[in-house]
Amino acid sequence: MRLEKDSIGEKEIPNEAYYGIQTLRAVENFPVSGRRERPELIKVYILVKKAAAITNMELGTLDNVRGEAIVKAADEIISGKLADQFPLDIFQAGAGTSFNMNINEVLANRALELLGKKRGEYEYLSPNDHVNLSQSSNDTFPTASHIAILFEADVLNIVLLNLASAFKQKGKDISPIPKSGRTHLMDAVPVTIRDEFVAYSSAIKRAAERIRERRNDLLEVAIGGTATGTGVNSPPFYREKVVKKLAELTSLELIPAKDSFEALQSRSQMAAFSGALKELALELIRIANDLRLMGSGPTSGLNEIILPPVQPGSSIMPGKVNPVMAECLNMVSFQIIGNDTAVSLAVQAGQLDLNVMTPVITSNILESISMINSYLPVFQSSCIEGILVNEKRLKMVAGMNPILTTLLSPKIGYLHAAELARESIKTDQPIKDLAIAKGILSKEEADMLFNLETISKNRYQKE
Structure with a gap:
């Protein structure tokens, strides 16, 4: 000793x-x-x-x-x-x-x-x-925190862009076969799974853009403020020189904090970055839930897509396969939201000339980024890239969708179209057949109006 x-x-x-x-x-x-x-x-x-x-x-x-x-x-x-x-x-x-x-x-x-x-x-x-x-815990800890988050955020940006590309590519690979749209979880005007997957790609890109914006706020660093932001016990020109040296060592475009007092009092930039991670988590939860719904079944659920089987789903029910990759993404995202709550409480707990809660803020943000960076590539390769579409199921359900009466409402009016929808549900007859039987459309007109595949193909050709 x-x-x-x-x-x-x-x-x-x-x-x-x-x-x-x-x-x-x-x-x-x-x-x-x-x-x-x-x-x-x-x-x-x-x-x-x-x-x-x-x-x-x-x-x-x-x-x-x-x-x-x-x-x-x-x-x-x-x-x-x-x-x-x-x-x-x-x-x-x-x-x-x-x-x-x-x-x-x-x-x-x-x-x-x-x-x-x-x-x-x-x-x-x-x-x-x-x-x-020439330093203090008060200026070095937030500076190190900003830089650590910046490095991890740059990895995250690549991970998110790859995931967005995977969703978009999956959408392109899927034939634009119509399926029932769903609003309020009820039948709605037909869309395609391609529509939905391309939209997922757009959502991830938008979340990544918000994260990049918040990431850039962290380029301001507090070092040089020493205790309380005064720069006490540091020599003249120290702040500018040490930030320049840090920028060289990290290859980041670091700049001195615009207000060294605010840089020690406030953790608003870190709060904003954590908030952007939470916004990403909310989107990931929504998408994971959609995948679980679309893959539910196979006999009693939607059964529109087939998620890759990666492990047995039950210790007692042979043959059962669960959407475990999407479930794990849910849990990771829940934790990120919890981390952001802790960050939010710590950010508002700063008092007078220093926020002393920076350690827990930094820890939670870095944990959130680490979980995303670790899991999303696996989720992409083991789930998204292997998804298959149940084309037979899509065509069958889309043809029976009573909300296809929407296509008739310009011709017969909203109320008459609603009556036709109710009759379709009651008699279990497709809207197309009812329209022909009631003389609303000829067979040729009905074939043209209700050719949903043609509608989808035309839309994508225009795009």
Whole structure:
């Protein structure tokens, strides 16, 4: 063991640990969920420290010997080393002070080793005085959060565009065979499954566009504001230089926050991004529910499409297959909505000059993106791309749809068409046959008017 001291007192730290006394206090204080900070946030936070060290060296506030050791230690961690040295729970001290110090201590102790010193020799290279120079938890945590979300959002954009393309391609691959439209879950004017799948594609693209817009809001970063946004204890020009260095290291178009005080008080950009994820989740739920309805049956449901069988559906009912991929998408989406609720509560809980709830905001947003990025490619390949259409069922049901009287209403009027629909339901006769039998249309006129496939083909030809 080694003995370390902070402003509260002393503690023994295991010799093999690269973290220090403040990390150990946080581990003891917050044994909450067992969920550690996400690897993507750890790497980005280290990147922020690297940019700060380089900037401090350029401005002459940090000597090159210590600064270069910090940078080298940062590069090692970014490459994947010491990943087990970040044991903090995602639920921790407000503002991420515990996590910031965990980062500072690991960097300091590895840098000390690189300089031939022992871990814990903070009088030579300190987590606070050197690694955290010109910084605060208040500005580094939201900065690292923004950048981590930006990286994951760019992956998400590709995932969503691929899913949208898959829906559109599936629509194109499906013959434009008419099916009963449904509004209020009741029969409506015929559409095609192609119509519906292309519309799903459009919905995903629109959700992706909203996410890209909110993603761009996160390019403003708070670093340089230090405590409360004043920039206290940072040298002149530090803010502009460190943001420029971060932009170079991340290849992102980062800019200093327009108002450094607002950047510490408000998490509105993160709330907006989380809201865009929730909007996507709502669309995914709707689409998953549609697929489950259209695939229901096979004898007592709609049975319009056949979802790929990916696993047995029951431990007791042989031969049963369930829409498990769509069900999983539902559950993932429900969790995203729950995460957004937590984000919303945390965003409004900021008080006066700092929102101290940033750790839970960041954790929930990154979890939501991670779930989407992990699952949607599987959902696309194992569900969407393998969907088949029950053409026989579609044609049979579409022909019996009593709402086909809508095509007659310009000729016989709404009320007479409604009477014909009721008679069709009562007698179980197709509208087309009733129209011919009552002399409303000749057979040739009826064949032309009720040729729904021709109507669909003409529509797609025009498009």
